[in-house]
Amino acid sequence: MELVYTDPIGKELGYILNANVDMEIGEDEKSSINDFEIEFKRSGWNGTVEFGSQVYVPDTEYGGIVREVTTSTKANSITVKGYTWRGMMTKKIIKPEKGQDYAIASGEINEIIKGKVEEAFPGFFYGVVEDTGIQLTNYQFDRYCTLHEGLRKMLQSVGYRLEIKYIQGDKYEMGYVQVRAVPIVDYSSEYEFSNDQNMNFTMDDNKRGVNHLVCLGKGELKDRLVIHLYVDEKGNVGQTQYYRGIDEIEETYDSSGSEYDDLLKNGIAKLTNSKNKTEYDMTMEKIEGSMDIGDIVGGRDYLTGASMKKPIGRKIWTISAGKEKVEYKLEGES
Incomplete structure (x- = not known):
């Protein structure tokens, strides 16, 4: 992909060359997402990329407007930054x-x-x-x-x-x-990405999470407020026990002074964060076709049988030392 730049009134001036590019777009609205950085060596800086310049890859979402210029003599670099088009919509x-x-x-x-x-x-x-x-x-x-x-x-x-x-x-x-x-297109049934297709993904399928949380609120000793919360076979949190014996994994949540409603609300949040979970990370050099943020993809490790199916949440396009990479993050990944 070639990154075009313009002057502050939008007139196209040429392509950005010999620079490191880091551009992230996604549905999450955290401050570190939906912005871009383009780093030039000071010796390669000609000053034509300036405040208000547009940078973009035509017919893609990669692009934005330069709103910040950082210079560092120690790092021997000049970096221009801004929000992506999606980032501008978050503002x-x-x-x-x-x-x-x-x-x-x-x-x-x-x-x-x-x-x-x-x-x-x-x-x-x-x-x-x-x-x-x-x-x-x-x-x-x-x-x-x-x-x-x-x-x-x-x-x-x-x-x-x-x-x-x-x-x-x-x-x-x-x-x-x-x-x-x-x-939204579900590509998981049409394509199954694996490490045989220039794709790497990691999957942590953790089934040692807490499934019984004893929540302790206000009161003392036998008069203390106690709420038992459980995880069922579908991962839902409620007050009916499902796992027992060797499959039951218990913890306490101490919130002294809490009334019933607060204890229940905070206990549910605590157990939701502590229960069994499956975490994914997916990286590909390139995905052919029109897959984009919000579409659903799948992957499989044929050695272990581990598989996943989830929406694409973010895309990170980088150019470093002349090497280009697109990294795909699944929805909910940090």
Whole structure:
């Protein structure tokens, strides 16, 4: 992939060469996600990438606007940084109309997206006139959610995801960011990735988690508030015991002074974090086709029989010392 850069008014100037690139995009809105860094050696810096410059790979989501320049004589580097296009959407808020408790939307989903993104980024972000056949009536956004999270959750509720990509303009014209709804695709049945296909994944299938949590609240000795929480065979947390004998794994949760409601709420959170879990990490040099954030993928280790199936949560594109890599993180991975 080749990274184009422009001047501050969007005129294309050329390609970024001889630089290290780190660009991360994803559905999670943590501060370290949906931004980019491009590091130049000081000897290779010509000053043409500046505040307001756009950087992008045409027809992909990789890109953003330079909003920070860091220089280090010790590291012999100059680094430009900014939010990706998706990151810019995390910095806009969907607000209720005056006198209303929630922001509400009705209509075809691409029509709703078009209205929201063009209002937030006039003249730069555009929706599409493309009828998906999916109509919503009085869809209720979470109060003061971000534009990205609001649209993402709206689409997820109907089996769709956001597609974001930069459309390159003519030679002397500025391009624009296009946002639209596309169906979530489950590729796990069509492809099964393994280490035979230039893919590496790790899977930690941990079945030694806690399945019985004794929660201790206010009171003393025999008068102390006690709540027993259990995990069932499907991983749900409740107050009916499933695992017994050698399969029962117990711990206590001491929250002295807690009333019943707080003890129950915090105990459920504690047990959810301590129960059996399966964690995945997946890395590929390249995935052919149109798989993207929100689509579902699968993988298998034929030696152990370990397999996984989960949505793609993040993509990290890096160029380091001239070597390019795309790393895929599954939903919920740190």
